[in-house]
Amino acid sequence: MREPVDSPFSPGADTPPRIWAGRSQQLNDWNSILRPRRISGIDERGRTFLGEAGVGKSSLVRTIARDAESRGDWVTDQIRIPLGSDPMQRLAGELLNLANKAGLSTRPRQELKAILARVSSIAAFGVSLELREGQEGDEPYVALTKLLVELGSAAMAQGVMVVVHLDEVQNISDEAALSQILTALGDALATEVTVTAPGGREILRHLPLAVYLTGLPEFEEMAHAQQGATFARRFLTNTLRPITDEDMQAALQGIVTEGWEIPDQHGGSDYVVLDPAARDAIVDLSKGEPFLFQLAGAYGWYAGDSDTITREDVLAGWSLVESEAVSHVCRILDRxxxxxxxxxxxxxxxxxxxxxxxxxxxxxxxxxxxxxxxxxxxxxxxxxxxxxxxxxxxxxxxxxxxxxxxxxxxxxx
Ligand SMILES: Nc1ncnc2c1ncn2[C@@H]1O[C@H](COP(=O)(O)OP(=O)(O)OP(=O)(O)O)[C@@H](O)[C@H]1O
Ligand SMILES: [Mg+2]
Missing domain, CATH: 1.10.10 (Arc Repressor Mutant, subunit A)
Structure with missing residues (x-):
């Protein structure tokens, strides 16, 4: 019997839905370009994914983050920047978490201790208070860059990546904060460290560090206004487009032909299949929008409990979420x-x-x-x-x- 909890269309708290459509170019960029190049010490820019609400920016980077984690990389949580908050404080906190996970905080080096202390104070009090109190030591962005470099060097020794994901970056409305953040991340991406190659030769290489920024399209102008050409030199910006119908069909093909495995009541498994007509209805209603795709799929799944999701199920489910579909479009138009x-x-x-x-x-x-x-x-x-x-x-x-x-x-x- 199909139960709502088994729906592969529904996202989890911090995980993308299991039925995933398209974005192969961006996933391939991570797998075949960004990660291998950075792991081997070659420069590669940070990546910025921008686009309208619901186009799938956050989920795309969470999918990349999950892949990174499965390879043992050190990955930050999705660092969401609420409007009016201090983004440096959020980033400092997350980097400290990574430093803990990586075991940096237990290392006795004096210089590292000083960096961790400085970043801890930014995480606790934020940048504005810090600056007002005339804190001794590095500027906040310098301290964050130094910690990123320490993290990158430790990751390098283990053959893994450091992955940072800042989300809702359009909310960094304070120009000074935006400048600090972009400089901290950009400087770390540009940093070269000396390593000893086989044969004793000393060479310079970049750190195994990937930075992903996601947010609404306005961010690009904000970043350019703040950093001009430097931003373009350090970050590659990609405006996410809707998903093609072919990609949506392809994403649904497995559940159409093989079915989706769910547990049955006797400790075995059952298969839920999607009727081809139901697949076409989902694709047709979604109009290329990932948000609507998962909504149409999930509510089609919820609409019945038989082993086949029919076109009628999809339409019945959709009728419950029509107003959500309208809000989705209005959110974009109203902005x-x-x-x-x-x-x-x-x-x-x-x-x-x-x-x-x-x-x-x-x-x-x-x-x-x-x-x-x-x-x-x-x-x-x-x-x-x-x-x-x-x-x-x-x-x-x-x-x-x-x-x-x-x-x-x-x-x-
Ligand atoms: N490629 C995809 N395949 C299937 N579902 C997806 C895909 N991308 C995103 N989704 C789903 O679409 C919904 C919207 O995605 P997401 O939250 O990532 O969009 P966003 O661009 O970050 O939106 P916002 O600007 O509102 O933050 C989520 O429920 C997500 O699970
Ligand atoms: Mg988002």
Missing amino acids: LPERERQFIEAMAQIDSGRRTLTAIATAAGYATPQQSGAVPQRLDQIRGIISRGKPYAFRHRAVEAYLTTDWPRIEAD
């Missing part, structure tokens, strides 16, 4: 600056084949296309909501569906 939202709405009024800049500008009430200024470019490059092809099109298919059709409502058939 847009007035002119960007106007542009999107004008675009939605025009038939999909006729969405030229001129037609959209006219629909938005501009005298000339030029008056739309940087708006189309921002919606394309920074937010990933539209693409400026010929004609213009929506990348964010849930936004399009919401503005141009009855979606998420479905007619019972």
Whole structure:
């Protein structure tokens, strides 16, 4: 019997759902580029994944973090930065946890002790109090860089990586704090240490350190305003796009063909299968949004207890979460600056084949296309909501569906 607790679509507290769609490029980047290069001492930038709410930024890095942990790497928790909090304090606390796990705190070196003491004080009191009290010692960012370098060196000796994940980075609204954080992490990424190669030669190498930053698209401009070209030199920024239908279908193929193993009541196992028509309904309703994909899948699973998830189950489940699907889209639309939202709405009024800049500008009430200024470019490059092809099109298919059709409502058939 299928029970809600067995749903492979539902995420856990800090774990991504087991049915996972797409993102192979980013996972491959970790597996085949970032980790092996850094482990062998070659420079590789930090990674920034930005994108609209629910596109799957946090889950992607938690998936990478789980892989890293399974290889024995030293991985921070997901360091969420609440608005108005002191991000240096949060980072200091997490790095101390890693230092404990790595056993650094028990080493007797005097210099290391001083670094740990300094970082402990940042973790306890935060940066602003620290600066106000005129604390002796290194600037906070210098202390954090030093601790990262110590962690990296210890990891290097064990052949593992240090992985740092800062989430909700757009909330680092304080410019001084943003500068300190980016400098601390960037300096650690750029640090080279001397090691002795076979044959006694001394060589310089980078540390086995990976830094992932995740957050809303606004972060890129904040970081550039703060650090300019230095940010681009130290972090590679990637705007996450929705998932393709093919990737969603592929993610569901296993449960369609082989079924999903669940425990039965007699200590054995049963298999739950997804009807092909149910699979198509999930893909169709999700519009490429990971958040909606897991919602449609989970509620389809919850809708019955038989061994087959039918299309009817998916539709019945979806009818319970329609308002959540609407909120998901509205969260994105409501955050847009007035002119960007106007542009999107004008675009939605025009038939999909006729969405030229001129037609959209006219629909938005501009005298000339030029008056739309940087708006189309921002919606394309920074937010990933539209693409400026010929004609213009929506990348964010849930936004399009919401503005141009009855979606998420479905007619019972
Ligand atoms: N590739 C994926 N396959 C399946 N489910 C996913 C995938 N990525 C994310 N999800 C699910 O989608 C939901 C939203 O993901 P997540 O919280 O990572 O998005 P986010 O971009 O961090 O959103 P926010 O901006 O609100 O923090 C989560 O429930 C997650 O489990
Ligand atoms: Mg998130």
